[in-house]
Amino acid sequence: MEANATPHDNHEDQDEFVLLDLDGVYGLIDIPPNANYVLRGLDTLNPELIIADKFKLIGEYDETIGTCIAFEEQDTPVVHEETGPSEANLFSGRKLIDSSQPPTKQLKPVCQLHKVLKFKLSPDSEIQSRTAEEDS
DSSP: OOOOOOOOOHHHHSOOOEEEEOGGGBTTBOOOTTOOEEEEOTTSSSOEEEETTTEEEEEEEEEEEEEEEEEEEEEEOOEEEOOSOOSSOTTTTOEEEOTTSOOEEEEEEEEEEEEEEEEEEOTTSHHHHHHHHHHO
């Protein structure tokens, strides 16, 4: 008996990037640098983000309006290109790295985003119980 092969849908293999928007919790919680987090339920309407085993956030997807592009910053050395004839120009047409200059910052596009995942504090997050204790 032969197995039937089904064509592979390439759309499923494409990476999809989502921007995590934490503006809704800014100032409410203090997220330590390098805090552990768990992001689950990305394929649901309301994904959960748990930060440092303390704070539970609930997300909601929002479509981007227009083009949203994410960039990464890269250090790039200062490069001089030797052009034109000169007696002192021993490296005509070559590029020389100027080590006396600090590297410059350049932005490189990483991906295009179509969705934003906006988070708000879950009612059962630790911060809510601390706020209730402070009020009593």
